[in-house]
Amino acid sequence: MTLTLSEAGQNVVAGTFGKAMKRAGEALGSMSGQIIEVQTPMLKRCSAADVLAMAGGPESVVLAVYVGINGSLEGHALLLFSPADAHRLAAILLAGLLGPGELPMEESADVLNYDELELSALQEAGNVTISAFLNELGTHLHEPVMPTPPQVVIEMAGAVLDAVLLDLVNDGDQVLAAKTTFSEGGRDIDGSLFVLPRADSLRVLLDALGAIGL
């Protein structure tokens, strides 16, 4: 499917996705008790290979929280962090939940090892962030958007993303990828939120936003 939007149409979409990303950042911030800044999202219609490049290349290791999107909007959402920054975010989140002094303070020698508490906090962070994003988009749709439970995977980015991309390239060569990065206390958390709607529900969303025919 090829959807061509006018510049005005693209601005409407960018505005809505930008607002949704901001909501996602606010949700992550309120969960952590810190102010989380969200960059203006990059919204791009691109190939599967481009999405892999946006995620840091197929072999870069990431901690990913995956949420499937069903209901009036269908597709996939992923919150990706570099392994070190996932530990940092988990520490911020757990400090907010448990209070200072109750954290296991020893640094793990292996950056790919996370304890259950960390994984649970990061999974919930993905859930809250992606849900906030979807709730914002959902306000424009008539039927509810239903996210699946979150799943945490520590893997090469290519391996995490390819199943999702394969599901989308059945629809056509191009996918719409929305990506942003977060920062906390002036320090970047190397985290990216990808939202990849299916082509047919993207059309429904664009219709609902009034972006088609502008």
Added chain:
Amino acid sequence: MTLTESPSLLVAGIGEMVLSSSPDAHLVAYGLGSCIALAVWDPRTKVGGLAHFMLPNGPANSGSPVKFIDTGLDEFLHAVEAKGAVLGRCIFKAAGAAAMLTVGGGLAIGKRNAEAMDAALKERGHSLVATALGGNAGRTVQLEVADGRFLIKSLSSVSEL
């Protein structure tokens, strides 16, 4: 053991293939999840090819030569032959086709890829002599053109087929 970095590293991106008859060449596909990589190597002429397939079936002329197994396999095999391999004596190995995500239910593409590859090769009179398929771990693979070794790297292990 780490996978080799060298000027003769040829990378098959998603939906792409690479071929070589140079003994220095290492053919690589990074970060396979549900995708499936097929390695073909002729032990006599030392010609190798590696293809990074995405899906069991789909239209030809989709922009990537080996995006789909049903329409891309012949194109890949012809390219390997054109490079100087005789398919009848080639060694076929495959890796990938994992299931990374368990939620949502609808993403069992890895299994379908493994079945489609096996069937498509049999149909053409070929069979896989070694595989690293399925499971839930991502893989980076490397075909050594000099000797046909097929290296499989995941986050937790490195093995050789």
